[in-house]
Amino acid sequence: xEIVRSFIELIPVTLAQSLIYAFVALAVMIPFxxxxxxxxxxxxxxxxxxxxxGALLAMGFGPVSAMAAGVAAGFLAGCAVAMIxxxxxxxxxxxxxxxxxxxxxxxxxxxxxxxxxxxxYPTIFDLVHEGLNQSLPAKIALLGAxxxxxxGLLFAFLKTEKGIALRAVGANLDMAQAQGISVWWTTVAGVxxxxxxxxxxxxxxxxxxxxxxxxxxxxxxINGLASLIIGELLVGRQNVARQLLAPVIGAIAYYQxxxxxxxxxxxxxxxxxxxxxxxxAMLAAPMLFGKERMMAREKxx
Amino acid sequence: MLQVRGLRKQFFPDTxxxxxxxxxxxxxxxxxxxxxxxxxxxxxxxxxxxxxAGQFLVGPGQITLEGEDxxxxxxxxxxxxIARVFQDPMTGTAAGMSLEENLLLxxxxxxxxxxxxxxxxxxxxxxxxxxxxLGLGLENRLGDRIESLSGGQRQxxxxxxxxxxxPKLLLLDxxxxxxxxxxxALVLQATVRVVEEARLTTLMVTHNMRHALDVGxxxxxxxxxxxxxxxxxxxxxALSVEDLVHRFREKDDRVLLAS
Numbered sequence: 001x002e003i004v005r006s007f008i009e010l011i012p013v014t015l016a017q018s019l020i021y022a023f024v025a026l027a028v029m030i031p032f033x034x035x036x037x038x039x040x041x042x043x044x045x046x047x048x049x050x051x052x053x054g055a056l057l058a059m060g061f062g063p064v065s066a067m068a069a070g071v072a073a074g075f076l077a078g079c080a081v082a083m084i085x086x087x088x089x090x091x092x093x094x095x096x097x098x099x100x101x102x103x104x105x106x107x108x109x110x111x112x113x114x115x116x117x118x119x120x121y122p123t124i125f126d127l128v129h130e131g132l133n134q135s136l137p138a139k140i141a142l143l144g145a146x147x148x149x150x151x152g153l154l155f156a157f158l159k160t161e162k163g164i165a166l167r168a169v170g171a172n173l174d175m176a177q178a179q180g181i182s183v184w185w186t187t188v189a190g191v192x193x194x195x196x197x198x199x200x201x202x203x204x205x206x207x208x209x210x211x212x213x214x215x216x217x218x219x220x221x222i223n224g225l226a227s228l229i230i231g232e233l234l235v236g237r238q239n240v241a242r243q244l245l246a247p248v249i250g251a252i253a254y255y256q257x258x259x260x261x262x263x264x265x266x267x268x269x270x271x272x273x274x275x276x277x278x279x280x281a282m283l284a285a286p287m288l289f290g291k292e293r294m295m296a297r298e299k300x301x
Numbered sequence: 302m303l304q305v306r307g308l309r310k311q312f313f314p315d316t317x318x319x320x321x322x323x324x325x326x327x328x329x330x331x332x333x334x335x336x337x338x339x340x341x342x343x344x345x346x347x348x349x350x351x352x353x354a355g356q357f358l359v360g361p362g363q364i365t366l367e368g369e370d371x372x373x374x375x376x377x378x379x380x381x382x383i384a385r386v387f388q389d390p391m392t393g394t395a396a397g398m399s400l401e402e403n404l405l406l407x408x409x410x411x412x413x414x415x416x417x418x419x420x421x422x423x424x425x426x427x428x429x430x431x432x433x434x435l436g437l438g439l440e441n442r443l444g445d446r447i448e449s450l451s452g453g454q455r456q457x458x459x460x461x462x463x464x465x466x467x468p469k470l471l472l473l474d475x476x477x478x479x480x481x482x483x484x485x486a487l488v489l490q491a492t493v494r495v496v497e498e499a500r501l502t503t504l505m506v507t508h509n510m511r512h513a514l515d516v517g518x519x520x521x522x523x524x525x526x527x528x529x530x531x532x533x534x535x536x537x538x539a540l541s542v543e544d545l546v547h548r549f550r551e552k553d554d555r556v557l558l559a560s
Contacts, residue, residue, distance in 0.1 A: 160417055181377055182377045
């Protein structure tokens, strides 16, 4: 009973948190699924957004300009990941890791120290409504509305001429090029766009929790991947709408799942191991079941 | 009009595997010319088409299209004027996207793609008309994903896509090789119709000697990276498939160079 109650009590907090991390899952989905450019750089662009936003808030800038700067920084970092991978023909994953590593130093430089308290500065939540950050239902409603708005805009974009061209690059590189689409610019812009979502999540998180820390990115990529995989399991990815919905639904489900595990007594320090195990299981499942199916077929024959 | 002069391409240069794929190819196509390219495997046919399309940059040599030197332009820039249908039906179309989305990209090949919904009612009507010409019933499946089509249907769609934005040059790289004979005949029919209807300057690679003789205004035979033989429509009319195969075998014969 105690377990159930502590879980239920945590549902709203977890929901608010997962709506922020939904943007990270979205930032994982776009390169992986739409561009066929596996990229893990959220691990660096997420804290980059948070650091830039936090540093600017602490310098007295308003929340809107601080967030805009954070998102712009994320966009540029994403572009850099794509440019490095394409120009020097190295793996997108390696390119991402290089950028993540470099961003760690950048984030420390930007903030001047490893964390900044932001409690005393007005945040975007205060801008919408004074004291909104203290009201959980209002926060959830606001974050939910932003997620819905972004999904709507993204859906519309993917149906425009430019959006269709972007999807073509991920769906069939040869075909895209033969239709006059520049793989270079499309990939650079697409990965940049994804990274800006990740950075945006960073800017919202630091304002939500009241401090910016250089380590907030640790493990977010595996959480984003897990969210994406769970989401695709739940809503599928047969069309653009489902593919867009998957990371968001997945993030909501994943963080509740984490909350259940914590309520059941899993030590927070073991959480990363559990997350890794979950992603591994999900990724291994098709292989394992595929093998079984193949063996079953052999028996029949 | 396409003009290719002194085109050379070496694969794996400066290694023991170095191989000359194009050994000084000269080719000039009049506007509206439908030219068939034949030759044994490794003769350089596909390499020639890839070089013209911009798949790789050639060494020495010049490629001009309607007087414009395109030899240094990247692939996607050349694609504004050059349309291609590939041998593999999977290459020319995007499987996970709908038929109309594929067609839209083809329609915009020469244009700028904008932040607007491109699939207008007018465009859809136009797509339906073009697909109806194939006689495969695809005009009723605009919203279907490409992966639900058969290989032959996909190749037919790729052909429609290639000619949708009136390219200056059409490159067909053994585009019927992966199809069964009946489907291949259908796609050939459609090919001849669209090429002749729009008077498209076309280069078509084929291994089918019958097709090589039956269609096109011109026939060139490649061997070891060179064009060894060039026949006009009148020359072709006097040849049987047996004659052609015979010449094919005789390709090393010096006499052929003079003919």
